[in-house]
Amino acid sequence: MNYYVLASGSKGNATFVHEGHTGILIDCGITRKQLNYKLASLGFSEDDINYVFLTHDHYDHKKNIHTFDAKKIYSGQDNIQDLDKAHILKPYTHYQFGDFDVETLKISHDATNPMAFILRGEESLLYMTDTGYVSKKNRGLIHDLNYYIIEANHDVEMLMKTRRPLFLKNRILGDMGHLNNEYSALLMCEVMGQDTKEITLAHLSQEANTKELALKTYYQVFDEHHIQFDHKNIKVADQVDIVSGGRNEN
DSSP states (O other), rough: OOEEEEEOTTTEEEEEEEEEEEEEEEEESSSSHHHHHHHHTTTTGGGHHHHHHHHSSSHHHHHTGGGGGGGGGGEESSSSTTTTTTGEOOOEEEEEEEEEEEEEEEESSSSSSEEEEEEEESEEEEEESSOOOHHHHHHHHTTTSSSEEOOOBHHHHHHHHHSSSSHHHHHHHSSSSSOOOHHHHHHHHHHHOOEEEEEEEEOOOOSOOOOOHHHHHHHHHHHHTTTOOOOOOOOOOSSSEEEEEGGGOO
C-alpha cells in the first residue's frame, strides 16, 4: 500500500491511496489541473483512480468532486445531491472496492454526514480528519493499523490568539469542530501498536498551527507516555507539497 496526501488544509484536500490494481481518491478539494499535475509527478493519471470517496460536504473537500463520473463517486447520505443509492455509504459497514476492504466510520463534525475510512489491503490505513472528538467505538476500531492519516488541526493557545471571532474559535474547539495537536497525539498513544509504521498529521490550520509545533507536541506527548516511535515516521501533510508514505516510501 502507498498513500499520497496531495493537498491538506482549509484551501483544499485530496489524498490518493494505491495498492495492486486499485486506486482510491479521498476528497477532491483541488482543481482538476492541480490533481492531474500532482498525479503525473507520481507516475499516475486520472485513469489510475478507480473510486472517489467524499468524507463530507464542506467546500474544501467537495469543491471538484464532480470532475469525476458519478459512477466512481461514493459518500454518506445527502453529502452529494442525486447520488445513486448504490453509492451511498452507511457508517460502520464493510465494502469491497477492488483490492481494498473499506470500513466506514461515523465522525463528529458540523457537516451533513461526515465519515472516516479504514482501508485494508495487504496493509491498513486510517483516514480521519474534520472531527471534534473520536468516540470510544471508533477508538476500538482503529487500533494498531499500519498507517494513520490523522487530523492535528490547531494548537489551542495559538488558536485563541488569532483574530478569529469567538464563535468561530468555539466551533473549532467544540465536539463538532477539529482535533487539536495534543488530543491527536494522545489519541495515537492509545490506538497505535506494534504494527504501526507511519503517522501523517493532516488538515493543519495555517493561522492556528505550524508543522514544527504539531511535531513538537507529538514528540512531547509520546515522551511523556513512554511511546517509542521513530520521529522520522511522523510526517506532516501540506497544503501545497505532496507528502507520500507507505511500503515503497520506506
